[in-house]
Amino acid sequence: MDAVKIDGKAIAEALRDRVAGDVALLQAKFNVTPGLAVVLIGNDPASSVYVKTKAKHAQTAGFKSQQFRLPGDVSEAELLGLIGELNADNSIDGILVQLPLPRHIDRWRVLEAIDPTKDVDGFHPYNVGRLAAGRPALVPCTPLGVVHLIRTVVSDLSGLDVVVIGRSNIVGKPLGVLLGDAGCTVTGAQLETRNLARRSREADIVIAAAGCAGLVRGDWLKPGAIVIDVGINRVVDSTGTAKLVGDVSFAEASKRASYITPVPGGVGPMTVGYLLANTVSAAVSRRGLSLGVGPRPAAYSHPTSASKLVQAGL
Template sequence: MNAIRIDGKAIAELLRARVAHDVALLQAECNVTPGLAVVLVGEDLASSVYVKTKARQAQAAGFKSQQFLLPSNVGEAELLELIEELNADVSIDGILIQLPLPGHVDRWRVLEAINPAKDVDGFHPYNVGRLAAGRPALAPCTPLAVVHLIKTVVTDLSGLDVVVIGRSNIVGKPLALLLGDAGCTVTGAQLQTRNLPDLCRKADIVVAAAGWAELVRGDWLKPGVIVIDVGINRAIDSVGTVKLVGDVAFTEASKRASYITPVPGGVGPMTVAYLLANTVNAAVSRRGLSWLMNPDARHVWPSSVREKNRAVDLQQAT
């Protein structure tokens, strides 16, 4: 068996096109342009590249995109002051603080300072709590990306056994909630889990998000399993070349799985695309414009009704 690759780049391109369509609709119907502010503290190369990618894609989708590059020794009070300014800025719908932060900055104090309505990373305790309660919320981008990718190859997730390796607040925990809401039976695992290979062999879907290069081996998997690899690790091959690898031994797993995501080119592009989608959702929700994103309602409502609602929405937004 040779697994079919789930092409995250191509699927992300479709999602970004949908986002761009929604942005154009917001601009045409309500004169609203979603705004995304990304804050980077320090000069970490990988984070800098990631922030530039987000900014470029936001601009391509028609967003108002702002980047704030702060020195690594910035005071926590100064960072919190910037967040308060962004919270108060009506043109900004999404605030993203690029992690990790320097050790002298309390990460949770910073994340909790973000207005939950603008928390497009989905990390604020308010959104985490709503997600856990099964209520509408801004969910973390990577778990949303994983569920989307799975749904491109499985139409009904009800009753499927899923093992999620990794229990982080960013991926593992919220992903387990999303998959559970979709009807899956989810087992949360980690590096310390006893008999981890045996657990994986029973799963219909294995999601690897432990941050351990090529942890999941081919003989851990039952034939026909769907494998989603969230990990991004730097490894050195036999000739000394540095390369990116996932948490799954790709070649081995491809011989057992029915579908598999590559690294790179799998979950990563979709994570950025969902940041854009979350920002549009935040822009719509903050202004009470949910009716606008309902195609049936748009076509049915008379123009005069749309105009009246548009005026009310804009008055409330300002």
Template sequence: MNASLLDGKVVANHILAELKQFVLDLKPGEKPPGLAVILLGNHDASKLYVQGKRRISAEIGFNSVAYDLPSSLTEEELISLINRLNETHEVNGILVQLPLPAHINNQVILETIHPTKDVDGFHPYNVGRLVQKKPILRSCTPAGIMNLFHYYQLPLSGKHAVILGASNIVGRPMALELLMAGCTVTVCHSASIDINHHVSDADILVTAMGVRGIVDSSRIKEGAIVVDVAMNRDENGKLCGDLDFNQAAQRAAWITPVPGGVGPMTIATLMQNTLRCYQLQQEILPQ
């Protein structure tokens, strides 16, 4: 079997075009959504991610406000900045690029962001809404994957979904998203025994371990939907996921490429969340 591509670039461009049209349709005097992006330090990967988010934000006409700050910034100073951004009407969404320096508590910072400005969907309030099957602002990568499934009209209800990775960013919210879609969900993690046994039983496989080769791609179930979230590098420095793409594509019915699969969807969903924050604050959406 030769898998069809779940092309994140195509779907993301479709979403971004709709968001751009929203801005173009604003009446004179109406301001577009505003996104504040906070970056601490000079972490190369973080800088690249932030540049991409700011570029896309500008391309669709959102107001992007950059806060490039030294890694020596104290937790108290960062909290003070976020509190100011919580209060201003010029900023609808607040994104703090992770990871933060070791002296700053990630969870404290994420909980400081007002729930209606939480574009990443990490605040306990928004996570709780997802648990209750009443999400408002959803974690960007899992929600982006669901957008990908819906675009390609893939049947999910009744399927056995296996998720590799139990992080708060991908694995756990992904499990909740798939449960809402009617899947039976298995979550594997660093303490799981014989991951490949679970892989061989997966109608839907989402891998986000960040360990190249952790899965024996020959064990993937024939006809499975395969989503590789991981971003690793091979021996030649080329970007790759957790899976052997060519081998996995011989068994799967649908598969995401790396790069060009999940990454573009994460950013597009971030922009969707920015618009939702704007609408929440304009009371267009109920809270």
């Protein structure tokens, strides 16, 4: 029997509905409307589509949503000046600078210039350090989405063996922290890892985030494994048609896994959902407020409590 698809689109829609409800509550109780500013440099088509999607969902959720589109040759000083203005604007709770940046701009200088309390991507070293130390922090959106998806199909992560293929600061490393705090035994792997297929075959959960199309084959999985595919790769098939595929050979993996995320329609929508959740979290924490009702999605609380909150709030 083929694996059950984990429907990231439907789960993300439920998360966005929860966020919209919290926005309405903030407006009614405190006259606060969360503000999200997205900065895009240049005209990269994929980035433009992604920014448009973020803006649409932010507006639907009731946010104050602003977009700043800068030319590809904008100077680093001009970009840092804009970030400084957004830092000082109390109506803006979340600042996101869309990556990648042009080569003439220092990525880390830009990310470190963002007010950590408005760093809804969770990339600032302050938030990275607090996550690693088990302190409340804004956590990268994709790892939060991955944990949420896993929690929809397994109730207790304690003692499970997880292999995370890909050690990026955006996905792999923070995922290791979140899953470790949830009680998993986490192996951080990468393309250069020796015996990668064997290590994957021993895992209860395999998370592929290496940016390599079709890397994880069916025989890399033990029967019944849960497979989360974070990869998004554009490939051209034999007919010359471009399509998006993940890091997992979906057809093969579906024959052995118990649950699997598709690409597209799996992790991607969750990333946008948690961008919105992080923005509400920032709006609440910056003002010292409390929503005061029910369990919240993971981004609203201590990162080490993320799994329990997701389980209760879904």
